[in-house]
Amino acid sequence: MSHQLGRAVSEILHRYFGEIVQQVGKDLFTYGSKPISMIVKTTGLPRQQVIESLRTLLKFDLATFEPSVNDSIADYKLLPDNVLLLIRYPRYLLQIKSKFGSEAELLVEELLQQAICTATVLLVTIATKYKDGKESNINVIQLKDTFVSLATAAYIQQAPVAELKEDCEVPTLVPVATIVPDLDTRALIQAVNTGNIADINDNVYWRVNYDRFHQDFRDDLMVKAIARRIDDNAGELTRVLLQQMYLSMPAWAAESGPVPVTELRERCADKPLISQHINHYLKVIEESGAGFIRRYGEAGGGQYSVRVRHAAQELVHAALDHLVTERLGSHAARIFRLIRTKKYIDEEDIQKHAMLPNKECKELTYKLLEEHFISLQPMRKAASAGAMAKAIYLYHIKLHDVAQSATELCYRSLHNVVRRAHHERALHSRLLDKQRRVRSIVHQMRLRGEPAQNIVDVEETLTPPELAVLQSIEKRLKQLNTAELELDKTLFILKWYFMYPQ
Amino acid sequence: MSENIEDDLKEKILNLAKKNPKGITDKDITVAIPELTSSELVTAINKLLQQGCFDLYNQGGSLIYRLKTQANKQAVKGADNEEKVVFNLIEEAGNKGIWIRDIRIRSNLANTQLTKVLKSLESKKLIKAVKCVNASKKKVYMLYNLEPDRSISGGAWYQDQDFESEFVDILNRQCLRFLQQRADKIKNNPRGPIIGRTQSYATASEVQKYITDLGISNVKLEVEDVITILNTLVYDGKAESSVYPDGNRVYRAIESLIPPPGLVQVPCGICPLVLKCCSTGLVTPQECTYMTEWLE
Numbered sequence: 102m103s104h105q106l107g108r109a110v111s112e113i114l115h116r117y118f119g120e121i122v123q124q125v126g127k128d129l130f131t132y133g134s135k136p137i138s139m140i141v142k143t144t145g146l147p148r149q150q151v152i153e154s155l156r157t158l159l160k161f162d163l164a165t166f167e168p169s170v171n172d173s174i175a176d177y178k179l180l181p182d183n184v185l186l187l188i189r190y191p192r193y194l195l196q197i198k199s200k201f202g203s204e205a206e207l208l209v210e211e212l213l214q215q216a217i218c219t220a221t222v223l224l225v226t227i228a229t230k231y232k233d234g235k236e237s238n239i240n241v242i243q244l245k246d247t248f249v250s251l252a253t254a255a256y257i258q259q260a261p262v263a264e265l266k267e268d269c270e271v272p273t274l275v276p277v278a279t280i281v282p283d284l285d286t287r288a289l290i291q292a293v294n295t296g297n298i299a300d301i302n303d304n305v306y307w308r309v310n311y312d313r314f315h316q317d318f319r320d321d322l323m324v325k326a327i328a329r330r331i332d333d334n335a336g337e338l339t340r341v342l343l344q345q346m347y348l349s350m351p352a353w354a355a356e357s358g359p360v361p362v363t364e365l366r367e368r369c370a371d372k373p374l375i376s377q378h379i380n381h382y383l384k385v386i387e388e389s390g391a392g393f394i395r396r397y398g399e400a401g402g403g404q405y406s407v408r409v410r411h412a413a414q415e416l417v418h419a420a421l422d423h424l425v426t427e428r429l430g431s432h433a434a435r436i437f438r439l440i441r442t443k444k445y446i447d448e449e450d451i452q453k454h455a456m457l458p459n460k461e462c463k464e465l466t467y468k469l470l471e472e473h474f475i476s477l478q479p480m481r482k483a484a485s486a487g488a489m490a491k492a493i494y495l496y497h498i499k500l501h502d503v504a505q506s507a508t509e510l511c512y513r514s515l516h517n518v519v520r521r522a523h524h525e526r527a528l529h530s531r532l533l534d535k536q537r538r539v540r541s542i543v544h545q546m547r548l549r550g551e552p553a554q555n556i557v558d559v560e561e562t563l564t565p566p567e568l569a570v571l572q573s574i575e576k577r578l579k580q581l582n583t584a585e586l587e588l589d590k591t592l593f594i595l596k597w598y599f600m601y602p603q
Numbered sequence: 604m605s606e607n608i609e610d611d612l613k614e615k616i617l618n619l620a621k622k623n624p625k626g627i628t629d630k631d632i633t634v635a636i637p638e639l640t641s642s643e644l645v646t647a648i649n650k651l652l653q654q655g656c657f658d659l660y661n662q663g664g665s666l667i668y669r670l671k672t673q674a675n676k677q678a679v680k681g682a683d684n685e686e687k688v689v690f691n692l693i694e695e696a697g698n699k700g701i702w703i704r705d706i707r708i709r710s711n712l713a714n715t716q717l718t719k720v721l722k723s724l725e726s727k728k729l730i731k732a733v734k735c736v737n738a739s740k741k742k743v744y745m746l747y748n749l750e751p752d753r754s755i756s757g758g759a760w761y762q763d764q765d766f767e768s769e770f771v772d773i774l775n776r777q778c779l780r781f782l783q784q785r786a787d788k789i790k791n792n793p794r795g796p797i798i799g800r801t802q803s804y805a806t807a808s809e810v811q812k813y814i815t816d817l818g819i820s821n822v823k824l825e826v827e828d829v830i831t832i833l834n835t836l837v838y839d840g841k842a843e844s845s846v847y848p849d850g851n852r853v854y855r856a857i858e859s860l861i862p863p864p865g866l867v868q869v870p871c872g873i874c875p876l877v878l879k880c881c882s883t884g885l886v887t888p889q890e891c892t893y894m895t896e897w898l899e
């Protein structure tokens with residue numbers, strides 16, 4: 102695991118959980134896995150604080166533990182990939198909102214904040230929160246229904262339970278199969294009214310199933326890519342194809358099993374343009390150069406399979422193309438793609454095909470080499486022996502390595518962006534604090550129904566220049582925040598690619 | 604008329620002409636070779652004229668063919684043996700030219716002598732030296748009146764051995780423009796995507812015609828040249844190519860599979876200092892000016 106990942110993770114922990122958790126997380130990242138006493142030693146933090154931090158990390162599934170050598174104490178380990186997911190939360194919310202509406206969003210938001218929670222607590226908390234709010238149309242029955250549909254669609258799942266094995270004092274977490282819950286509506290309503298949930302006996306804990314969301318994100322990527330390459334109908338057909346594939350395959354399989362065209366046609370019956378030209382669309386998608394799908398066989402009017410792994414690879418290629426274009430210019434990107442198309446190519450041929458002046462071409466090729474986008478493969482001519490035998494050098498692309506360095510670059514950028522946001526906040530912390538105080542006072546006053554003039558007086562303690570500064574900070578922070586989300590999307594593609602062994 | 608008979612015939616006519624340095628007429632030929640039909644005669648003569656063996660004169664109303672006095676051959680006549688040898692080697696090489704080192708090896712002449720010989724031939728305008736485009740230091744020699752081969756001169760893209768990258772860039776853009784005009788035909792085409800795709804394809808000769816009509820090039824561009832340009836578009840990721848059943852290459856403008864990813868939207872992704880950027884030190888994200896500018 103890379104140093105850069107460690108830096109990014111540490112900044113993110115700081116953002117969400119503060120300095121102490123950051124220290125513990127950093128320590129765990131550097132040392133791999135270690136027991137509490139060792140953490141205390143290296144960080145120099147009080148034991149109690151370390152335990153608190155670990156509790157937080159464990160709760161949010163950012164760390165795990167396993168029995169140490171002597172079985173009586175536990176070793177803790179950070180899960181850096183899960184830490185990175187923290188910045189993906191807004192995307193989860195957006196996704197669930199567009200699919201299941203705003204109640205689902207509330208549910209997922211609360212669940213993400215709680216990390217792990219029983220259905221009863223979750224539903225009652227939300228319902229109570231909004232009981233007297235303006236959005237009075239939120240009631241516990243609706244929430245319950247939404248909860249059930251989220252569970253059915255596997256966006257939330259039951260949390261693993263800790264089990265104690267024999268002769269081992271450290272429990273192990275065992276995943277449980279999710280059972281869609283049957284919640285007692287009347288008890289829930291009563292709990293909301295009385296504010297007392299102690300009566301309900303519910304000890305099934307839930308957490309958000311990230312993987313299900315990621316599956317959606319991946320589908321979106323593929324669908325959008327095809328829509329860009331061909332048209333929306335083709336994109337739509339890809340979506341149907343993916344849905345059909347889930348019926349028989351694990352979602353992340355490298356290549357799906359065959360999906361018969363007849364099934365697809367049935368599913369597209371309501372889309373005349375697609376169902377009419379379904380075979381043509383499939384053929385065009387297959388030949389689109391992206392290679393997302395493949396004709397599998399002829400049985401039953403033709404079958405197609407989805408090449409998930411290949412799709413990941415193509416998207417990584419596309420991302421790298423953009424990266425080279427932006428870093429070294431479009432001519433360098435031309436050389437880069439040329440090398441990729443030809444697999445192995447020598448310098449002279451690059452010049453011939455890229456149609457660039459000799460000097461520029463050489464320069465760019467070396468630059469690509471320097472930034473590790475391409476590599477050089479010496480080939481000995483076996484036949485010609487002696488001093489005359491000059492090795493020829495062929496350029497080519499080791500996709501895995503290049504993707505790796507792109508990932509590193511993402512981590513670096515992510516760290517820098519989070520760091521910068523932190524810095525911006527720190528610079529203006531006094532002002533931001535003041536704003537927060539004014540807001541809360543105003544809020545209180547409103548609740549108390551104080552006269553408007555008084556409220557305005559309080560609001561005006563923020564002077565116009567201060568407001569201007571605040572506005573510009575807000576804008577900056579927002580931009581940094583968008584950048585984080587976008588970086589995360591790039592990381593998503595790369596991670597998806599790395600999911601499949603080379 | 605099969606090849607053999609034709610060659611035979613040409614030989615006979617040439618021999619006849621050699622015997623009569625003042626020239627021969629149609630009549631002379633028919634007398635010498637009585638079995639010849641007039642149509643055969645015409646084709647044979649035309650061939651010979653094409654090959655530049657004859658000069659054509661009009662003498663007293665009848666045409667006279669006279670064997671060409673080959674000027675260069677004559678010029679060499681006056682030269683010494685070395686010059687002849689070198690000249691022959693160069694002549695052999697045709698329009699691909701021959702490298703000076705190869706001449707030396709094959710002629711067994713010493714370096715200094717060879718340079719002298721070449722100089723003298725050059726000054727007589729019998730041969731010329733041509734710079735090779737793909738190896739700037741390498742000079743090749745060929746006969747003075749020959750047009751260098753594409754592999755030597757580089758074809759349309761070179762002017763005096765200089766690569767005209769701007770010209771290529773302009774063509775690259777124009778080709779893309781042409782492809783883009785029809786690229787949208789594939790989108791939601793009511794007649795189905797395959798027909799749509801076909802409509803969005805362009806063959807190289809269509810593109811060539813478009814480019815020629817634009818009049819941006821004063822050199823004549825062959826279809827092959829246009830294909831070279833179109834291929835750069837493919838390498839640019841802006842077009843894809845495919846082959847029609849009849850073997851014609853077709854091209855279509857495409858978009859990248861994804862919009863520019865987040866990585867290139869933040870300054871760090873394209874920052875030249877990214878590897879030097881640390882949490883502390885001279886280059887830090889806190890103080891970075893790239894970031895500051897970007898956040899403005």
Ligand code: SF4
Pocket residue numbers: 517870871872874875876877878880886887888889891892893894
């Ligand atoms: S923070 Fe600034 S200097 Fe550092 S990598 Fe990003 S853009 Fe470059």
